[in-house]
Amino acid sequence: MKRNPWNLVTVVLFALLLLAVPLAFLLLPYRTFSDAERRYLADAPKLGEQDLSDWSYDDKVETFLADHLPLRNALVSVNAYVTLYTGRQVSADVYMDRDGYLVEAPVDFDAKEIEMRLTRIAKLGETAGLTPRLLVVPSTGWVRNGKLPKTLAALYRDEKALQKIAETQGVSLVPIAEKFRTEGTEWFYRTDHHWTADGAFAAYEAYMRAAGHEPLSKDAFERRTVDGYVGSTRSRSALWLTKADALTIDAPKDCSVTVTFSDDDATYHSLFFEAHLDEYDWYPLFLDGNHPITVIENGRAEEDAPVLLLVKDSFGNTLAPLLVPSYKTIVMVDPRYSKQSVSELAKQYGADELLFCYSIERIATDPGLRLLK
Amino acid sequence: MVFSSLTFLFAFLPVTLIGYYLLPKKWKIGFLLLASLVFYAWGEPLYVLLMIGSIVINWLIGLLMDKSERHKKAFLVASVVLNLALLFAFKYTGLFWNTVKGLFPAPLSQKTVSIRLPIGISFFTFQIMSYVIDLYRGKTKVQKNPVRFGAYVTMFPQLIAGPIVRYVDIEAQLENPDLSIDSISDGVRQFLVGLGKKVLIANTMGTLFSQLSATPTENGVLGAWIGLFAYSFQIYFDFSGYSDMACGLGRMLGFRFVQNFNYPYIADSVTDFWRRWHISLSTWFREYVYIPLGGNRRGPARQILNLMIVWALTGLWHGASWNFVVWGMYYGVLLTLEKLFSGKVLQKLPKVVRRLFTFLIASIGWGIFYFTDFSALGVYFGSLIGIHNAGLLSQVSAAWCLGFLPTLLLAAVASTPLFANLAGKLEKYRWFAPVRLVGCVVLFVLCIASLASQSYNPFIYFRF
Numbered sequence: 001m002k003r004n005p006w007n008l009v010t011v012v013l014f015a016l017l018l019l020a021v022p023l024a025f026l027l028l029p030y031r032t033f034s035d036a037e038r039r040y041l042a043d044a045p046k047l048g049e050q051d052l053s054d055w056s057y058d059d060k061v062e063t064f065l066a067d068h069l070p071l072r073n074a075l076v077s078v079n080a081y082v083t084l085y086t087g088r089q090v091s092a093d094v095y096m097d098r099d100g101y102l103v104e105a106p107v108d109f110d111a112k113e114i115e116m117r118l119t120r121i122a123k124l125g126e127t128a129g130l131t132p133r134l135l136v137v138p139s140t141g142w143v144r145n146g147k148l149p150k151t152l153a154a155l156y157r158d159e160k161a162l163q164k165i166a167e168t169q170g171v172s173l174v175p176i177a178e179k180f181r182t183e184g185t186e187w188f189y190r191t192d193h194h195w196t197a198d199g200a201f202a203a204y205e206a207y208m209r210a211a212g213h214e215p216l217s218k219d220a221f222e223r224r225t226v227d228g229y230v231g232s233t234r235s236r237s238a239l240w241l242t243k244a245d246a247l248t249i250d251a252p253k254d255c256s257v258t259v260t261f262s263d264d265d266a267t268y269h270s271l272f273f274e275a276h277l278d279e280y281d282w283y284p285l286f287l288d289g290n291h292p293i294t295v296i297e298n299g300r301a302e303e304d305a306p307v308l309l310l311v312k313d314s315f316g317n318t319l320a321p322l323l324v325p326s327y328k329t330i331v332m333v334d335p336r337y338s339k340q341s342v343s344e345l346a347k348q349y350g351a352d353e354l355l356f357c358y359s360i361e362r363i364a365t366d367p368g369l370r371l372l373k
Numbered sequence: 374m375v376f377s378s379l380t381f382l383f384a385f386l387p388v389t390l391i392g393y394y395l396l397p398k399k400w401k402i403g404f405l406l407l408a409s410l411v412f413y414a415w416g417e418p419l420y421v422l423l424m425i426g427s428i429v430i431n432w433l434i435g436l437l438m439d440k441s442e443r444h445k446k447a448f449l450v451a452s453v454v455l456n457l458a459l460l461f462a463f464k465y466t467g468l469f470w471n472t473v474k475g476l477f478p479a480p481l482s483q484k485t486v487s488i489r490l491p492i493g494i495s496f497f498t499f500q501i502m503s504y505v506i507d508l509y510r511g512k513t514k515v516q517k518n519p520v521r522f523g524a525y526v527t528m529f530p531q532l533i534a535g536p537i538v539r540y541v542d543i544e545a546q547l548e549n550p551d552l553s554i555d556s557i558s559d560g561v562r563q564f565l566v567g568l569g570k571k572v573l574i575a576n577t578m579g580t581l582f583s584q585l586s587a588t589p590t591e592n593g594v595l596g597a598w599i600g601l602f603a604y605s606f607q608i609y610f611d612f613s614g615y616s617d618m619a620c621g622l623g624r625m626l627g628f629r630f631v632q633n634f635n636y637p638y639i640a641d642s643v644t645d646f647w648r649r650w651h652i653s654l655s656t657w658f659r660e661y662v663y664i665p666l667g668g669n670r671r672g673p674a675r676q677i678l679n680l681m682i683v684w685a686l687t688g689l690w691h692g693a694s695w696n697f698v699v700w701g702m703y704y705g706v707l708l709t710l711e712k713l714f715s716g717k718v719l720q721k722l723p724k725v726v727r728r729l730f731t732f733l734i735a736s737i738g739w740g741i742f743y744f745t746d747f748s749a750l751g752v753y754f755g756s757l758i759g760i761h762n763a764g765l766l767s768q769v770s771a772a773w774c775l776g777f778l779p780t781l782l783l784a785a786v787a788s789t790p791l792f793a794n795l796a797g798k799l800e801k802y803r804w805f806a807p808v809r810l811v812g813c814v815v816l817f818v819l820c821i822a823s824l825a826s827q828s829y830n831p832f833i834y835f836r837f
Contacts, residue, residue: 006806007558010813014561017817018387025383038830058374058416065379066828069821076829079822090776091580151772238829 024070031068033281036235041067045364073240080238090152094237097147101190102233102242103140107361111162113167117369121356122170124372129348130309131353134165135174135207137195137315137359140188158360165363174210176203189245193230193359194283195315197248198221203357204322211353213326220325221250229282247282252325256299261291262338271296271321286317292338293331293345296320301328306352311335311342313366316357335368342372374415375533376564376618378569380825385412386622389529393626394552402524402547405626409527420491425528427459431501432522432808433662435508439515449509453502460498463491468693488815493533495690497526499657504540513541514765521547534615536633539660543628551625560624561831565813565820567617570610572820574784578607581777585770586743589753590761596770597756603777604743605736609638618664631656638735638788641727643707643720646735648796654690658683676712694745703738 029143033040045060069075080092089095095103141148142158153165159176166173179202180187187199195203201218208215222369229247234240259268268288276284287294290313305328310316312332320330331349333342346354363369374381389408414421434452438445461469470486504525504764507513518521525547531538574578585592585600592600616633623630633653640646647655663683669676681702688701719727740757744750754759768772786792799805 004555004806006810008554009807010558010561010810011554011812013810014817015390017814018383018390021383021821022387052418055416055418058380060382062378063828065383066825069379069825072829075818075822075825078818079826082819082822086575087779088580088776090772091584151768151775154768238826246705297750 003047004309013155021070025065025068027094028070034067034073036073036127036238038235038281073238076238077240079104081241084239089149092237094233094239094244095141095148095152096237096239097141099144099190100242101140101144101147101188102195102237102239102284103144103148104233104236106139106155107108107364108140109157109164109364111164114161114164117363117366117372118165118168118171120369122371125170125354127343127373128309128351128354130346130351131172132170132354132356133172133174133207133210134363135203135319135355135357136162136165136363137199137203137357138162138177138180139360140193142227142360143188144185145181147185160359161364169341172210174206176206179206189229189233189247191229191234191242191245192283193233194231195318197250197318200315200318200322201250203319203343204317205317206357207323208326211355216325221322224249224251224255226277226282233281241322247285250322252321254300255325257324258297259287260295261288262293263291267360271324281317283314283317287320287332289317289335290314290337291332293333293340294320295349296324296330296332298324298328298330300325307331307349308355309333309342309346309349309354310353310355310357311372312357313362315359317324319357335372336366337368339371374412376615376622377568377820377824381819382821385415393489401550403520406520406524406527409524409529409532413527413532413560417492420494423459423491424461424494424497424522427456427498428523428526429519430455431505432516432519434505435515435522436517438505438508439823443707445509449505452505454549456498456502456505460494463488463494465689465693468695472695490693491651496535496537497532499537499654500531500540502661503537503657507539507541508834513544516540516544525786527629528623528626530628531630532625534612534619535651536616536619536630538630538653538655539657542631546628551629552627556627557625560621560626562619562621562809562813563624564621565816567614567619567621567750568820569816570614570617570787572614572823573816574616574780574787575607575610576611576823577777577780578603578784581781582607582774586753589749589756591763591767592756592770593763593766594757594759595766596763596774598755598772599754599770599781601736601740601757603781605638605732605739606781606788608739608742609634609788610784631709632763636788638732639790640727640731640735641724642731643704643734644716646731647704647708650693650735651837654687658687662686673713676707680709680712686707691742691743696741696747696750700738700741703741707734 013343022358031041042060042064044064045057047057050301052214066072083089083092090105093105095105102181121132121134138158139156141153142156145153145156162173164179165171180199184202186197187195187202188195201221205215225246225248227244227246229245231245234242255271257269257271259271260266271287272283272285273288276289278281283289287296305326307329308323308327308331310320310323310330310332312334313318313336316332316334320332323330329349331345331351333345335342347349358366358369374385376382385408391827392408393401410421411738413424417424431452434448437449441448466488467486503514504516504522508515516525525538525540525543526532528538555621582600582603585596585603589597613634620630620633631653635649635650635652637646637649640649663679664681666679667675668679684701684705685698686701687704688697688699691697691700719730741750741756744753752761756763796805796809
């Protein structure tokens with residue numbers, strides 16, 4: 001019988017593949033941290049520590065191997081693109097829309113969960129004697145709805161949650177959602193879930209008007225862009241071919257600030273922490289990322305300028321620099337990290353206004369807001 | 374250890390194959406036994422002792438049966454009782470106790486019994502029994518070499534999920550495994566096809582079904598049916614993929630196992646379906662239960678009884694829960710009906726209708742198979758006929774079903790012999806072999822990509 005030479009090639013190639021992976025694993029440098037996933041990779045499990053009656057050594061070894069598989073990021077990306085191009089986006093955490101924007105999958109809004117948080121917020125306002133204003137950033141998928149396939153677009157129900165907030169007694173919703181939907185399709189990053197400087201500026205104007213102030217014009221700020229920004233949605237999706245963004249930064253012109261953090265003894269004199277541009281994650285450029293409590297004193301403020309208490313998630317970090325020129329003090333609280341009573345903070349600093357700046361996902365899901373007091 | 378794991382593919386398999394190929398022939402089987410014990414102990418470090426004990430005792434009984442013609446039957450009975458007792462103790466004690474407790478609650482302690490099931494016990498017990506019974510019937514010679522016997526039972530490709538290899542089918546190969554390049558390359562291809570079926574199709578269908586089965590009252594009628602079909606494909610590609618991997622690994626080691634699946638979803642009757650689904654199990658039950666009970670030789674009434682017994686047992690073999698018995702009986706009744714009259718009616722219908730009808734029956738069967746909880750079964754089956762008033766297809770289900778439609782269609786086509794027939798036709802062209810090889814490499818990379826992604830877990834909470 002004539003032998004098919006390709007059978008030999010098949011066997012040799014399979015053998016090489018089976019051997020190449022373990023060899024590469026042994027020879028390549030051992031990584032303990034993944035930049036792309038921003039987490040420590042699994043340590044090699046030790047056999048001696050295993051309990052025979054509750055055996056999980058096999059699972060631990062599998063996790064370890066998966067974490068340290070050679071070309072892991074490339075393979076994960078291959079899988080992400082296969083999922084995308086076979087139409088199964090709906091099963092991913094992040095969708096890609098027609099313009100190549102990476103958009104977080106929608107959150108299922110639980111009416112009870114939202115109500116519970118709103119009640120907390122309203123009650124807090126009552127205790128502090130201030131009307132809580134809510135600046136709720138709509139989801140990228142809802143804003144860019146027309147760019148998504150119809151079946152996926154239908155899953156974004158932000159208007160339901162916004163309606164709920166608008167109807168709640170004791171809180172005041174700052175109207176920005178419609179403006180975002182009509183004008184703001186470019187107000188989010190392609191590779192990150194955050195808003196751009198334009199998005200933050202639109203929210204700033206809306207808040208200032210809602211609070212009865214005249215917003216400053218764009219001339220009062222200096223626009224700067226830094227190319228090569230890669231954000232969270234690209235990390236999560238592993239769609240590594242997505243083009244990087246330009247990070248946009250609006251810095252108030254002639255300003256003099258003192259910034260202090262509750263978890264750091266030093267005092268800083270800038271709203272922007274440039275050192276983070278050398279790291280994998282650039283977003284902490286704005287006010288050094290999330291801290292339990294951040295206090296910004298404006299050295300050039302007029303004597304009767306108001307004090308703002310800003311309860312926020314990370315969207316607040318880009319909003320705060322825009323608000324700085326109009327306030328004497330801005331106290332930022334992140335309830336995910338701070339257990340301190342917000343109403344007491346309001347008293348302590350003599351707050352004149354109370355603003356909640358949150359993405360709509362966080363309003364619906366942040367555990368910190370449930371414990372607010 | 375499962376085949377579709379990185380541990381198996383990149384640690385166990387290369388080491389085992391290198392050792393197996395490099396060792397001289399007389400050491401190969403011993404090495405295979407050792408590797409298989411490691412394979413089992415990796416996931417079951419305690420129960421491996423149970424399996425070794427069972428092998429040693431049955432091997433000894435085999436020797437005794439061979440020595441003493443007079444007590445042959447007694448030894449057979451001892452072996453069968455012992456094997457079934459082990460299976461019962463480790464697999465069915467919980468079900469038995471909880472059922473008895475439910476029937477007579479007052480006098481019994483309300484303690485629940487839960488014994489962890491040793492992986493593969495249903496498979497290796499049946500393999501061992503096939504040896505002892507065939508030895509009694511004089512269909513095979515005694516295996517005096519405990520290493521060969523141990524290797525037969527534990528051989529890692531078929532140890533934990535079949536196919537159920539009968540001793541008579543592999544006896545000769547244990548002496549002389551076929552390690553030609555052609556055989557090994559066939560094995561490699563079959564293994565990769567099986568891996569692809571499991572990782573790329575079964576897992577994907579599983580994702581769709583777990584989404585839809587989590588919200589049975591909200592999917593809508595169409596969503597419920599698509600979910601059920603997705604599960605039918607999941608279970609077929611999972612199980613037949615695993616069998617393909619087993620057969621492929623067997624070929625790589627020089628053994629040819631029986632074919633376990635023969636495109637069951639193109640079956641045109643329930644009888645035909647069971648000739649094509651998990652063939653090694655139906656063969657086992659026919660050979661060792663149905664025929665010894667008298668099969669169809671003792672009149673129609675007895676035949677029906679025999680069918681019912683066999684199918685109740687077949688159901689129970691699949692799991693220690695009453696829904697499996699119901700599932701088995703469902704087939705017992707359908708097969709009886711088909712034998713008595715509906716078979717003749719069905720024959721008059723066009724083939725495509727008969728096939729779709731059979732697939733529908735199998736899918737409903739998988740619904741019974743999946744839900745171990747009868748009230749959950751009721752809720753899901755209710756959604757199939759629209760009792761939850763969720764319309765035809767909810768928005769969420771529409772997004773999922775449409776998104777998974779390409780994979781569903783691929784699964785449907787891959788359930789037929791179309792690809793195999795096409796390959797058979799193209800084999801004569803010179804370009805086919807290299808193209809097929811490239812296809813195999815791509816398949817392998819896609820599978821590894823999918824496995825690697827399972828632990829991809831960006832930690833970004835702190836950024837919000």
